[in-house]
Amino acid sequence: MDFCINLVKQDRAVRTLAGAALLLLAAAVPASADLPVEPIGVTEKLPARWPDTWIQAHDINFYALSDGKVVIFDVAAENRNYKGSISAAQFASFIASTTRPEIYVAETYYSQRVRGTRHDVITVHDKSTLAPVAEIPLPGGKRGQYVTFKNTLQLLNDENWLAVYNFSPAATVSIVDVAARRIIGEASVAGCAMIYPTGTRNFMSLCSEGVMLVTALAETGAVAKQWRTPAFFNADDDPLFAMPTMIGRMAYFPTFHGNIQPLDLSGDEPKVLLRWSLLNDADRKANWRPGGWQIAAAHRSGRLYVLMHPDGYNGSHKNGGPEVWVFDVGSGKRVARHVLKNRGVSIEVTSGAQPYLVVTNDSFQLDVYDAGDGKWLRMFGDHAVTMPMVLHAVQ
Amino acid sequence: MDFCINLVKQDRAVRTLAGAALLLLAAAVPASADLPVEPIGVTEKLPARWPDTWIQAHDINFYALSDGKVVIFDVAAENRNYKGSISAAQFASFIASTTRPEIYVAETYYSQRVRGTRHDVITVHDKSTLAPVAEIPLPGGKRGQYVTFKNTLQLLNDENWLAVYNFSPAATVSIVDVAARRIIGEASVAGCAMIYPTGTRNFMSLCSEGVMLVTALAETGAVAKQWRTPAFFNADDDPLFAMPTMIGRMAYFPTFHGNIQPLDLSGDEPKVLLRWSLLNDADRKANWRPGGWQIAAAHRSGRLYVLMHPDGYNGSHKNGGPEVWVFDVGSGKRVARHVLKNRGVSIEVTSGAQPYLVVTNDSFQLDVYDAGDGKWLRMFGDHAVTMPMVLHAVQ
């Protein structure tokens, strides 16, 4: 075909313009009964406030750690439920603002992809465009890198501050002014780990010897005061999992052996409340234990969901489990046992009036259940996510 | 355990030193009958010249394009056959020197991993340490990005020059002085594509209208002369696959419909030799065709290997195939049909006296066969590679 050959010989500009011209030709003559001509170059946008049926799945992509992401799903929607994604790599941390249309990723990159200068930053993305809008440097090369815990990146002071956990292996917490996009303080939390906001501007950390370290911050972001509480758990006998689930300002920490340690974090001084057990005698005989990665979730109605496995042993605490047990946090009574369609690794519950239970299964797909009756509803798979270790319900 | 708690309270230096001390304690008192104490900090090295049983598998990692790599395997070895890996991402190109202890990756990265400034470079890695030793900038943001073709990065002029294919969509070839680590020339190959070295310093490109464009380079790397040959194939009726296989300076190009087009590239002016068919009448009736990604391989003994599939159709040319057919390039006669254990996508043959046939199968593992009798020997899997589209035998 002579025409074709001539066309290919054209230079770049002409070829590009030829494409544009074809577009116009086509657009100029639509017949009324035909499918409509569609515009080129349209990019979707999301609402600035996200519905409470959405979750943010943090895909650490362990097999390609430099290519992780957070994928946003509407778990209530029958279809068109993959809403978009943002980059979050090299053991990133993630949190979303509830007061600003922003989401935050604390991450690490190198100037020459796998080598060169290390850069630790918080990348700020716009909720509506899912595009980066700011980058806050985190100097010192000390950002803590973990498989992913929610408590390595938290919001304080009515969401005006971000707190970033550092581990180099010196354990410190950097305080970032969100609006000013810069670090305003840093607290050492030596011998302790993680960030659990308490009161307005304070946070606590859990410590090796079974105490908590409370860090009180001044209005400037500087450390005003730090103190340790008496011991309230034993990390040798029955460690607290590092990731609690929250109902309001109440934190529920499961323990390796199946207890729940509630902490009231509403005030500037955290209160240690009475520990209770997830297990009855029959459960204990079968050696049921909590286990997995994100093993607990909760709903404001007072329901606590825990991922459980039988035949527990020393070392089974990350094995995931076949059942999610549902408890009433007021009475400590188990109100349901949801037998999962596929063994779970991590669980989350959406925050709306009709909550969904979302489970990262052991094929690293996401299963969606009715949180009330435990009925399986749908699955997100086909490589949409490769290793979604942590799930964040939109609050 | 009181001791444990105290230890965790130590500061960073003490903890680190405690580890070092433990090391010394342990190392100081080895009992003769015990397993020997082993040193910390040892990194393997490879020989500066690699055996001819090794292959370099280019894993494009399509599901995480920013995290591709080249993995080096010894396909003859029963075990310890994964020798090492180098980074090669974002539609990289790869070639190894046979005269220097160097391998070259033409790749693209961004200053902020997935955003910021684009950098196209050739990264030079040392064969012995598998560490980067130099980076050659490729300015202009025009490096051609493809699923991976060998002919986007080639060595010319007794391996003193690298030739890099650009597509922006203007098609050009940059000439790089390997020792000087810099670009010394650029040739436009508009309407044509790829780099096929011919003679000492020349290269040819295949063109849309069925001709080849020959670019003769001066000693400086500048274009001395360019000319087009008469048409010798028809890209509409029976296109040449873009990736030939080489025996010495003879290039064998399969065509979509099962012919072989040999080109003699030993001289500064390529010679078009007589085309011959892979198919007999029975093959044609069953519609056998070549297909896959890297569909042809060859050995200096004169054996040509082609990945074949039956029931071909317009569009089946990348479907891979269940058989590898072996031909004698002297007679054009088929001498063997190797029925693969697993359907193949890409094939390569090692360069030693006892050649191995290596096949990327359709689960993207590597199957190793005896190239002579087609016997399956072993498989490399378990996520060692995720999408090894192109295989480079060590020459």
Add this chain to the structure above:
Amino acid sequence: MLSWLERLMEKASRRVARATSRRSFLAGLGTLLVGGASLPLLPVARAAGGHGAAAGAERGVAPQTSGVEGDPGDPTTCEYWRHCAMDGFLCSCCGGTQRTCPPGTEMAPLTWIGTCRNPADNKDYIVSYNDCCGKTSCGACLCNRNESDKPPYRAFSNNDTNWCLGTSSTLYHCTTAVILGIATMEADA
């Protein structure tokens, strides 16, 4: 702005004169002009878990419609009629649709164009396979149909190319299938 487009259309018209009809002109463009997405092989799609075969719950992508009246089929499947020359991750599975890019990505202006028959009205449409760029691999719904694919020396018919060109980033994310117009009707007109 319009003036160069007009000149260009003039040039295009001269070319059209050489072809026997508008339809064969467009068909020629469809196979030749401006190559689509970035690649993968049929086996890739198979390795991705049988995607392209049955839609639905097993593969973890729920059935969708195009949302366009008279446009049948499921844009999350490789079999969807607009995908006759598709190659890449389907944007319908990635936060976009068959004709729009996911949030935070940018649609490439250079494309590969196919001519696909809509089974609902039995008409041939010009479909433009624009890549969405600026984020790494979406990963979901890998689809490949190589009917009109040619090697890179037919650059604008080649789908092995990363067509994230002319965008602010060359990172490839997913591919759309946008209707540019009708082919048959124009040829008849």
Add this chain to the structure above:
Amino acid sequence: MLSWLERLMEKASRRVARATSRRSFLAGLGTLLVGGASLPLLPVARAAGGHGAAAGAERGVAPQTSGVEGDPGDPTTCEYWRHCAMDGFLCSCCGGTQRTCPPGTEMAPLTWIGTCRNPADNKDYIVSYNDCCGKTSCGACLCNRNESDKPPYRAFSNNDTNWCLGTSSTLYHCTTAVILGIATMEADA
């Protein structure tokens, strides 16, 4: 250089005095000191295709030996005795061995230490799980055994941490299992 190491050993000795025996000292260190690799879960290993179960051709990693006399088992399997507290990609599958890093990577100086029993001599050995750093995920032979794992507030017992610290790059590639010495015999000595 030696002087501060001597001082440190002095301090360590004082600590040892508090423990009931050398063995329990080392066992305590084993579970407490210096955390090993970077993570994954048992289900991860299962999702990786049943690795950790049968070795051999089916999983695509050929059986190996340690190359050390009196050191039985296959260092490419999760079951290998030195891996009693392993967590990560096994360097034996990545161009290294059970005690050396693959070419082009750097061994991290901070580690998590386990105490594993060698079935050949029935003795307990101190094993140091040093990560190899500077290249991205090896990908092969993911292995996880959480016996002595504790949450991050017991930092040096935690294997969820990226322990590529103190290296020129924090990119995690794979994990070794290096013998530091014998535990039982020293306790008895």
